[in-house]
Amino acid sequence: MIDAPNNLTRNILFGMFAGFVVGAVFYYTNIFGDQISLFFEKYVFLLGSTIFINLLKMLIVPLIFFSLVSGISSLSNLNSLGKITAKTIALYLSTTAIAVTLSLAVGSLFKPGAGYNSEISIAPESLPPSQGVFETIVNIFPSNIIQAMANNEMLAVVFFSILFGLALNKTNHLTNNFSQSFEKLNTVFMQLVITIISFAPIGVFCLIGKFVIVDGLDVFQEAFKYVILLILVLILHVFITYSLLLKLLTSINLKTFFIKMKDVAIFAFSTSSSAATIPVTLKTVQNDLGVNKNVASFVVPVGATINMDGTAIMQGMATIFIAQMSGIDLTLIQYVQVIILAVVASIGAAAVPSAGTITLVLILQQFGLPLEAIGIILAVDRILDMLRTSVNVTGDAAVACIVAESEGLLDKKIFNK
Ligand code: ASP
Numbered sequence: 001m002i003d004a005p006n007n008l009t010r011n012i013l014f015g016m017f018a019g020f021v022v023g024a025v026f027y028y029t030n031i032f033g034d035q036i037s038l039f040f041e042k043y044v045f046l047l048g049s050t051i052f053i054n055l056l057k058m059l060i061v062p063l064i065f066f067s068l069v070s071g072i073s074s075l076s077n078l079n080s081l082g083k084i085t086a087k088t089i090a091l092y093l094s095t096t097a098i099a100v101t102l103s104l105a106v107g108s109l110f111k112p113g114a115g116y117n118s119e120i121s122i123a124p125e126s127l128p129p130s131q132g133v134f135e136t137i138v139n140i141f142p143s144n145i146i147q148a149m150a151n152n153e154m155l156a157v158v159f160f161s162i163l164f165g166l167a168l169n170k171t172n173h174l175t176n177n178f179s180q181s182f183e184k185l186n187t188v189f190m191q192l193v194i195t196i197i198s199f200a201p202i203g204v205f206c207l208i209g210k211f212v213i214v215d216g217l218d219v220f221q222e223a224f225k226y227v228i229l230l231i232l233v234l235i236l237h238v239f240i241t242y243s244l245l246l247k248l249l250t251s252i253n254l255k256t257f258f259i260k261m262k263d264v265a266i267f268a269f270s271t272s273s274s275a276a277t278i279p280v281t282l283k284t285v286q287n288d289l290g291v292n293k294n295v296a297s298f299v300v301p302v303g304a305t306i307n308m309d310g311t312a313i314m315q316g317m318a319t320i321f322i323a324q325m326s327g328i329d330l331t332l333i334q335y336v337q338v339i340i341l342a343v344v345a346s347i348g349a350a351a352v353p354s355a356g357t358i359t360l361v362l363i364l365q366q367f368g369l370p371l372e373a374i375g376i377i378l379a380v381d382r383i384l385d386m387l388r389t390s391v392n393v394t395g396d397a398a399v400a401c402i403v404a405e406s407e408g409l410l411d412k413k414i415f416n417k
Contacts, residue, residue, distance in 0.1 A: 008197070008198065008200065008201075008353065011200075011201035012200050012201050012204050012378070012381075012382055013382065014201060015200070015201035015202060015203075015204040015205035015208075016204050016205070016208050016378075016379045018205050018209075019204060019205040019206065019207070019208030019209040019211075019212065019379075020208055020209075020212055020217070022040070022205075022209050022212075022213075023045070023208060023209040023210070023211065023212025023213040024212050024216070024217060026040060026041070026212075026213045027212055027213050027214075027215075027216045027217075028216070037213070040209075040213065041210070041213050041214070044206065044209065045206045045207075045209040045210035045213060046206075046210055047206075048202060048203065048205070048206030049203065049206040049207040049209075049210050049372065049375065052199065052200075052202070052203030052206060052207065053203075053207075053361075053371050053372070053374065055196045055199070055203075056196065056357075056358050056361055056374075057361055057365075057371075059189075059192065059193060059196060059358060060348070060358065060359065060361060060362055061149045061157055062189060063189055063193065063348060063350065063358070063359075064157055064158060064161060064344075064347075064348035064359075065149075065157060065160075065161050066182060066185050066186040066189045067186055067189070067305060067348060067350060068158060068161035068162060068165055068347070068348070069161050069164050069165040069168065069182050069186075070165075070179070070182040070183045070185070070186035071165065071302065071305045071306065072161075072162060072165025072166060072168075072169060073165045073166075073168035073169045073172070073179035073182055073183075074169075074179055074180075074182075074183055083407075084295060084298060084299070084403060084407065085298070087402075087403050087406060088298070088299050088302060088303075088399060088403050089302075089306075091245075091399045091402060091403065092302075092303060092306055092307040092395075092399060093343060095241065095242075095245070095307070095309055095395055095398075095399065096307065096308065096309050096312045096342070096343045096346055096347075097339055097343055098237075098241050098309075099233075099237050099241065099309035099310075099312045099313045099316075100312045100313065100315070100316040100338065100339045100342040100343065101316075101339060102233055102236060102237055102241070102313070103230075103233045103312070103313040103314075103315075103316030103317045103320075104316045104317075104320060104335055104338060104339070106229055106232065106233050106236075106317070107229065107316065107317050107320035107321065108320060110225070110229055111324055112225040112226040112229050112317065112320065112321045112324065113225075113226070113320065113321040113322060113323070113324030113325035113326075114324045139153055139156060140156060140159050141156070141159060142156035142157075142159070142160060145157075145160045148160070158344055158347070158348070165182075168182065189350075190350055190352065193350050193352060193355060193358070194352060197352070197353065197354050197355075200354065200378065203378070204375065204378050204379060206375075207372065207374065207375025207376075207378065207379075208375050208376075208379050210372065210375065211372070211375055211376065223321075223376050223379065223380050226317060226318070226321045226380070227380050227383075227384065229317060230313065230314060230317045230384055231384075231387060233313050233317065234310055234313055234387055234388060234391050237309060237310075237313060237391060238391055238394055241309075242394065242395065242398045245398065245402065246398055246401065246402065249402045249405070249406065250401055250402055250405040250410070251405070252289075252401060252405070252410070252412075252415055253415075253416070256415065256416065257289070257397075257398070257401065260284060260288045260289055261284065261394055261397055263280060263284060264277060264280050264281050264284050264393050264394070264397065265390040265393065265394060266390075267280045268280075268281075268386075268389040268390045268392065268393040269386045269387065269389065269390045270386070271353075271389070272352075272353035272354070272382075272385045272386050272389050273351055273352045273353055273389060274303075274304040274308065274351035274389055274392045274393050274396070275304050275305075275350070275351035275352060276351075276352075277304070277389070277393050278300060278301055278304050281300050281303075281304070281393050281396060281397060282296055282297065282300050282301075284397065285299075285300055285396075285397050285400045285401075287414070288414070288415075288417075289397065289400070289401055289410075289414070289415055290404075290410050290411035290412060290413070290414030290415040291400045291401060291404040291409065291410055291411075292404055292407075292409035292410070292411070294409075295400060295403055295404045295407065295409050296400055296404075299396070299399060299400040299403055299404075300396055300397075300400060303393075303395065303396030303399060303400070304351045304392075304393070304396060305347075305351060306346075306347040307346075307392065307395050307396055307399065308346035308347070308349055308351070308356065308388075308392045308395075309346070309391055309392060309395045310387065310388025310389060310390070310391030310392045310395075311345075311346040311349050311355075311356035311359075311388055311392060312342040312343060312345070312346040313388065313391070314356055314357075314360070314384060314388050315338075315341075315342040315345055315346065315356060315359070315360050315363055316338060316339075316342050318360055318377050319338050319342075319360075319363050319364065319367070319369070321373075321377075322364060322369045322370065322373040322377075323367065323369055325373065326369060326370055326373075328367070328369070330367070334367060337366065337367075338363060338367075341362065341363045341366055342363060344362075345359035345360065345362055345363055346359070348362075351392075353385055353389075354378070354381060354385055356385070356388065357374060357377055357378055357381055357385075360374065360377065361374065
């Protein structure tokens with residue numbers, strides 16, 4: 001297993017705090033004079049944050065490609081798993097879509113970013129040309145995959161990755177298990193993600209500093225609203241969406257389910273990584289919830305990779321927050337685009353700490369929203385990452401129970417024990 005950097009949380013908090021202090025000193029006082037202030041703004045904060053954002057952007061396409069291809073190509077038997085696979089994927093995608101929708105609904109109702117007008121707003125020329133439904137659909141099917149990758153056309157990249165993963169899977173017997181090479185490449189990429197994330201403390205320092213030196217501290221009152229609303233939606237999703245689905249699609253006792261999930265949730269909370277939590281989730285789903293081993297061993301790891309409802313909730317709320325902060329009203333079609341992109345972005349996010357904030361970039365980019373705002377999101381992200389990872393793994397277990405029960409593969413004796 002790839003280890004997350006030591007003391008990352010502490011260091012990010014420290015970077016954030018230092019960014020606040022240094023930025024605020026320059027914004028509220030003039031003890032260093034204009035020259036030094038301008039130097040700091042440009043050659044420390046702007047330079048550092050631009051490099052950090054570039055590194056994040058650099059990862060997106062290969063990250064999505066390798067994680068999807070290695071996930072799909074390593075499914076051991078596509079045919080016998082056919083029905084279970086279809087149900088699992090359908091449930092994963094729909095719960096994630098519900099999650100973002102809930103997040104967008106709450107976000108547009110309570111407006112976390114309204115009333116604040118950042119000077120770091122978007123320049124008009126960076127607005128993307130508005131896209132209709134027709135173009136959105138056509139763009140899923142690239143005529144040139146290299147061009148699609150170069151233009152960051154995520155849906156096209158996802159489409160190609162799925163096709164490629166399936167082909168790889170089908171030809172494994174001819175290619176001497178070539179798919180294993182992709183699993184290895186995926187591991188290498190995870191390491192790259194971790195390496196770049198380990199620079200997050202410096203990145204956060206520069207991003208926060210850049211905000212505060214230009215705008216002062218007011219913006220973080222708005223971030224407070226974002227945090228509270230996000231936590232609210234995470235709780236609603238677990239206790240309403242999952243409860244309803246489990247109630248409707250299974251006959252298991254909800255209270256028992258949540259009590260038995262406690263350890264998994266706590267483990268996910270403390271590691272901030274669904275991947276690191278896989279052994280605990282698997283154990284609980286099989287030994288405590290009574291899900292058949294074959295179902296669990298497929299549903300849980302796939303879920304850790306592609307099912308991230310908590311992450312999607314964050315991405316929906318963050319998009320609304322940043323759009324409102326930049327004074328942009330998203331149209332209905334853009335809301336639908338956010339739902340699709342957040343589902344994709346949460347699939348593409350690696351199951352490691354903070355990965356969701358990396359794929360958030362792709363959504364912001366799609367709407368020409370200021371990527372600098374990621375600084376605010378990252379500043380408050382640590383605790384939110386812990387919480388949403390708990391939601392992510394709870395979703396995996398809920399789907400495992402639903403799929404198992406629908407196939408008659410849930411042992412009630414074990415569940416009720
Ligand atoms: N930390 C999350 C997970 O592993 C991913 C994220 O949202 O950043 O599930």
